[in-house]
Amino acid sequence: MGGSPSAPDSGPDSLEFTEGSSRPSDIERELDGLRARAYGPDADIDADPAALARLVELEAAHLGAARAARSAGPAAVATAVTVTPGEPTGPSSSQGGSRGVRGRTWVVAGAICLLAIVAATVWNLVQRPDATLRQTDAGGGSDVIRVLSAQGRGPDASTLRQFEPYHDVGVWSVENAAGKVCFVVWDLTSSGRFSIKCAPPGTQVTLTLIVASDGDDFGRWLPDGSSVDFRFGENAVDVFVRPPSD
Secondary structure: OOOOOOOOOOOOOOOOOOOOOOOOOHHHHHHHHHHHHHHOOOOOHHHOHHHHHHHHHHHHHHHHHHHHHHHOOHHHHHHHOOOOOOOOOOOOOHHHHHHHHHHHHHHHHHHHHHHHHHHHHHHHHOOOOOEEEEEEOOOOOHHHHHHHHHOOOOEOHHHOEEEEEEOOEEEEEEEEOOOOEEEEEEEOOOOOOEEEEEEOOOOOEEEEEEOOOOOOOOOOOOOOOOEEEEEEOOOEEEEEEEOOOO
16 A cells, blocks of 8 residues: 555563664653662652652663673664764774773673662561461360351361461461362450351452451550451461551
8 A cells, every 4th residue: 555654653661772873762751750769869769669669670671771781792782872962982982992891891881780778678668567477286276166156157167377466366278179279367365266168279368457446356466457367378477457447
């Protein structure tokens, strides 16, 4: 058909860098903006986990492009380097060439350091458990089997697993006749708080107990309205304490 072929689409999520071009791509402009937010005088990226994650992604892509250009040989490297007008180039300028190599080395080293710093910042923003409860060989749990049986859940007592307690809260898991795993948290103090959920094997389950000051002893060491989440894994249970939503 007539006419010239249309240019390929290049959406904002493309991670292609236009090295050597006098016009920066949208991705390069985005990266510059994120760097300013991370290291500029008005840095605010610590409060924006999504922006931090995007910065890590773009820096990794930028570093990968630099490495690919170096490994492709001298010809590819020459096309990947932006030349400043008036700066001597070509084989006759050995001094300028050495400066360019040193410059690229510093760029790559700086990118590696930046990735390490950003990754550490993201790691510090990830919520960590207040406690991790390991599986234990301690006996007990007969009351759990009795309660589940009374509810018609058909627990298989031979599959009962008990975890370390959290304060006075007992923690168990047990398979039932339907092939699901039932997870149980039970406050063994006078409050008697009890929460249970059965789910297919391999499903991540979280059970939550809320602190209330209505004569209930549960969570007396925490502010009223706090939440205690018990997140079950394969061989351990992570506990996350959340402050009141107000």
